[in-house]
Amino acid sequence: MASQIARALGWGGSVNETFASSIARARAFTDCARSLYRDGFLSECHGYMCKALSLHLEAWSDAADNADAEPVGLRASRERAFEALARAGYRRIDRLRAAAEAIDSPPGAEVGCPNSVDFDWIWTEVERLAPFSARQALTPRARKLLRLRRGLLAAFSVALALVLAFRIWGRPRAQASAAYADTFSAENAVDGLEATEWLLPDSTAGWVDVILPFARTVKRVRLINAHNRISADRAARAVRVTAFTKQGSSVSVEGAFKHFSEDRSVLDLDLAARDVTRIRVEVLSHFRTGGGLAEVELQ
Amino acid sequence: MFRDPRFVLVVAAAVGLWIPLTHVDWFQNFDLGGYIMRTVEWADELRAGHLYPRWAPDMYGGFGEPLFVFFAPAVYSVTGFLTATFLNPVMALQLVALAGSVISGVGVYALIYGETRQVNAAMLGAVAYLSAPYRLSDLYERGDFSEFCCIALLPAVLALYLAAAGEARPFRARALAACAALVHGIMIVTHTILGLWGSLLVGLVVFVRCVALYRSGAWRRVPPIVIALACAPGLAGAYIVPAMGYRGVTHAEALITGFYRPQNHWIPFSDLFGKTSYMFSKNFNRVGPLISVAGSVAIAGAALNLKRSGAALAWMAVSLALVTLTLPEGYAFWEPGRLPLAQFIQFPWRLLGPAVLTACIALGIGAAAILGRLGERLRTNLAIAGSAALLFFVAWPYAAAVSVPLSGFPQNPESLRSRVESATSADEFLPRAVAARPRHPREGLVSATENASVTSSWSDGSLHTLSITAATAGAVVHLAHYAFPGWSIRTRSGPAPASLDTDAEGMLRVQLPQSGQYLLEVAYRQPPLAWVGFAVTGLSFLMLGLMLLRGSSWWPRKLPVRWAGGAA
Numbered sequence: 063m064a065s066q067i068a069r070a071l072g073w074g075g076s077v078n079e080t081f082a083s084s085i086a087r088a089r090a091f092t093d094c095a096r097s098l099y100r101d102g103f104l105s106e107c108h109g110y111m112c113k114a115l116s117l118h119l120e121a122w123s124d125a126a127d128n129a130d131a132e133p134v135g136l137r138a139s140r141e142r143a144f145e146a147l148a149r150a151g152y153r154r155i156d157r158l159r160a161a162a163e164a165i166d167s168p169p170g171a172e173v174g175c176p177n178s179v180d181f182d183w184i185w186t187e188v189e190r191l192a193p194f195s196a197r198q199a200l201t202p203r204a205r206k207l208l209r210l211r212r213g214l215l216a217a218f219s220v221a222l223a224l225v226l227a228f229r230i231w232g233r234p235r236a237q238a239s240a241a242y243a244d245t246f247s248a249e250n251a252v253d254g255l256e257a258t259e260w261l262l263p264d265s266t267a268g269w270v271d272v273i274l275p276f277a278r279t280v281k282r283v284r285l286i287n288a289h290n291r292i293s294a295d296r297a298a299r300a301v302r303v304t305a306f307t308k309q310g311s312s313v314s315v316e317g318a319f320k321h322f323s324e325d326r327s328v329l330d331l332d333l334a335a336r337d338v339t340r341i342r343v344e345v346l347s348h349f350r351t352g353g354g355l356a357e358v359e360l361q
Numbered sequence: 362m363f364r365d366p367r368f369v370l371v372v373a374a375a376v377g378l379w380i381p382l383t384h385v386d387w388f389q390n391f392d393l394g395g396y397i398m399r400t401v402e403w404a405d406e407l408r409a410g411h412l413y414p415r416w417a418p419d420m421y422g423g424f425g426e427p428l429f430v431f432f433a434p435a436v437y438s439v440t441g442f443l444t445a446t447f448l449n450p451v452m453a454l455q456l457v458a459l460a461g462s463v464i465s466g467v468g469v470y471a472l473i474y475g476e477t478r479q480v481n482a483a484m485l486g487a488v489a490y491l492s493a494p495y496r497l498s499d500l501y502e503r504g505d506f507s508e509f510c511c512i513a514l515l516p517a518v519l520a521l522y523l524a525a526a527g528e529a530r531p532f533r534a535r536a537l538a539a540c541a542a543l544v545h546g547i548m549i550v551t552h553t554i555l556g557l558w559g560s561l562l563v564g565l566v567v568f569v570r571c572v573a574l575y576r577s578g579a580w581r582r583v584p585p586i587v588i589a590l591a592c593a594p595g596l597a598g599a600y601i602v603p604a605m606g607y608r609g610v611t612h613a614e615a616l617i618t619g620f621y622r623p624q625n626h627w628i629p630f631s632d633l634f635g636k637t638s639y640m641f642s643k644n645f646n647r648v649g650p651l652i653s654v655a656g657s658v659a660i661a662g663a664a665l666n667l668k669r670s671g672a673a674l675a676w677m678a679v680s681l682a683l684v685t686l687t688l689p690e691g692y693a694f695w696e697p698g699r700l701p702l703a704q705f706i707q708f709p710w711r712l713l714g715p716a717v718l719t720a721c722i723a724l725g726i727g728a729a730a731i732l733g734r735l736g737e738r739l740r741t742n743l744a745i746a747g748s749a750a751l752l753f754f755v756a757w758p759y760a761a762a763v764s765v766p767l768s769g770f771p772q773n774p775e776s777l778r779s780r781v782e783s784a785t786s787a788d789e790f791l792p793r794a795v796a797a798r799p800r801h802p803r804e805g806l807v808s809a810t811e812n813a814s815v816t817s818s819w820s821d822g823s824l825h826t827l828s829i830t831a832a833t834a835g836a837v838v839h840l841a842h843y844a845f846p847g848w849s850i851r852t853r854s855g856p857a858p859a860s861l862d863t864d865a866e867g868m869l870r871v872q873l874p875q876s877g878q879y880l881l882e883v884a885y886r887q888p889p890l891a892w893v894g895f896a897v898t899g900l901s902f903l904m905l906g907l908m909l910l911r912g913s914s915w916w917p918r919k920l921p922v923r924w925a926g927g928a929a
Binding site: 237 | 442446447533771774775779821
């Protein structure tokens with residue numbers, strides 16, 4: 063379907079239909095050769111591979127022909143094919159020439175059942191020439207589209223890798239002295255969701271560390287209090303926020319939430335610390351049965 | 362091959378057999394919550410900057426454990442990665458199980474199709490393998506995600522090696538061999554024990570195919586396959602070398618003593634066919650009916666067309682040999698000291714995984730010979746009916762998960778540290794210097810000091826920062842962390858470099874040579890043998906790269922040709 067649409071838009075198709083059909087025939091011969099190889103018929107497989115190589119070279123020779131050119135012999139045809147291939151930028155013409163000479167040699171010189179030494183290098187040339195010919199058979203626009211698709215795929219891969227790397231190493235992490243339960247873990251305090259909360263065990267003071275991916279300046283810390291939305295039974299009261307650099311603690315500031323609230327309750331604390339790698343928020347006291355925080359935001 | 366509707370049916374069956382896992386929060390299994398805990402530890406260490414974590418800092422109540430030095434890392438590297446990015450550990454494990462289920466079906470399908478060129482036979486064989494009770498119970502009963510994935514990769518490895526041997530185009534054959542080595546390496550690091558036994562099976566199959574290539578005259582195709590096969594364990598070197606090297610400094614002997622002795626786990630012949638087993642509530646070793654059906658089909662296929670289906674008899678012979686090793690009749694094979702590392706299989710019935718795989722391959726090849734004599738429509742209908750029968754009568758009873766609440770298992774580092782948990786039941790990876798697992802979680806990073814006071818301490822996974830004041834020269838700080846090769850200390854500031862050693866209880870001990878203020882960083886990094894392993898892995902990749910490059914346009918021409926400056 064996609065190739066049909068591409069053809070309709072003029073993006074697909076071939077430069078030269080005759081060339082393309084010769085290449086398709088060569089591919090069919092290669093497929094036959096592969097089937098024969100799988101079944102252990104090496105000699106027959108080699109025959110098909112040689113025919114595939116001949117077809118490829120004939121296609122290139124014909125592509126190099128102009129309309130009023132006179133028919134020429136096999137050797138001249140091969141030379142024309144090599145010249146066309148060289149003009150198209152094919153590498154290792156010398157090896158291809160040697161392979162062509164090997165398959166063009168008189169039948170008497172061929173071995174009845176070839177062994178690896180005889181055929182492997184010829185088959186390599188067939189395998190190398192086939193995708194090159196297939197690419198050359200495309201219109202410039204189709205080739206451009208192919209390059210564009212590959213470029214887009216590469217760009218998508220790079221973008222995906224960057225997103226994943228950011229998710230792993232680019233966002234703050236959190237760890238805590240303790241948590242009420244697995245569903246109220248420290249990560250809830252830095253996940254950007256106020257609906258999820260880090261809760262301490264009952265009647266326990268504790269801390270949550272926010273570990274930054276890179277050292278940065280922190281001017282202010284915004285704490286959004288927890289309230290345990292199902293039971294509405296716990297929240298932080300007095301807190302101490304300490305900024306740490308690689309050398310140790312640098313700035314510390316204390317504050318307190320005024321009252322328990324089931325609504326959004328915010329406490330902003332000015333810190334103004336440089337090269338901060340970690341922020342520790344200690345819950346010194348709490349409302350009702352225990353402490354906790356919904357979110358720790360650094361500004 | 363992959364565009365055929367029958368391939369879609371195989372994938373649908375694989376997904377369908379995985380669906381029960383999505384209906385539960387977590388499920389009752391032999392491993393309990395071990396995979397969740399290991400995933401949590403891997404994800405946390407990954408986020409802390411360790412690409413290949415070796416130490417699980419929160420196990421044993423925060424005393425730590427060299428878990429990933431010894432545990433095959435493939436499953437945890439995927440689940441840990443998914444957990445560190447977007448998912449929770451349970452969803453990550455479910456996705457890995459889905460991948461394992463699909464790869465199982467696709468691998469067998471590709472293998473049988475490659476051998477027979479018949480999509481119907483490939484479908485039948487693939488569904489037979491998907492339906493195998495042992496394979497399903499690996500997931501739903503035993504909860505062994507690693508083994509489940511390992512026996513999912515085994516058919517893919519075999520299919521790739523066989524495709525490399527049967528490919529006429531030289532570069533593509535080398536590329537397939539390189540892919541086979543890569544997947545083979547992944548299989549080894551997915552489950553050590555079955556990776557090893559699977560490798561023996563792969564080696565046998567590759568050997569037979571290489572002999573056939575040599576005899577047919579295509580001997581030049583043999584070296585790339587042999588190189589690929591040799592490189593596969595090398596690719597796993599980053600895991601294997603330290604795991605083998607540090608076995609001696611743990612209680613690894615617990616792996617093969619007592620309950621875990623292979624001699625305690627032979628299964629009676631009746632277990633291969635019975636609904637119940639004396640050991641397990643659900644008899645997942647009941648592979649007898651499936652293997653019997655496979656054997657019958659293989660024999661019938663060989664009777665109809667020995668040339669095409671002769672290989673089925675060989676696969677069946679391998680299957681029966683593997684089954685025999687799980688029975689009491691195979692006792693001689695498992696004698697201690699007879700075969701190196703053989704004792705580490707623990708449960709010989711693990712071989713039922715490869716056994717049922719080889720039986721299903723035999724079934725596929727035999728079915729190809731039989732179905733090949735029928736018309737297209739009839740053979741498709743028969744294959745679909747056979748597949749449906751396998752799914753309903755063989756797979757159905759085993760594709761079920763019993764729900765248990767997830768809340769019983771720790772799902773984050775804080776909750777892991779708050780109790781004495783280990784991801785192994787025999788405490789086999791505790792450092793040897795530690796006599797037994799701790800009774801209580803640790804209370805803090807520092808357990809005791811001698812002539813020193815700790816001003817502050819902070820831990821980030823397996824990295825600890827300590828600010829210490831030493832009152833006298835020779836002051837000592839004891840840390841509540843087990844010692845193991847790989848721990849290092851860095852003196853960021855202080856009068857003299859501090860050093861690290863092990864105390865009598867197997868804990869880390871910091872020695873402070875002079876009095877004064879110290880700022881120290883104690884971290885678990887890659888142990889020395891891990892670097893040897895990385896070198897082995899790197900060399901194996903290099904070998905595979907050179908093998909791929911040889912003969913390509915980028916391969917330099919032979920020197921005499923280049924000196925001559927001319928044509929080949």
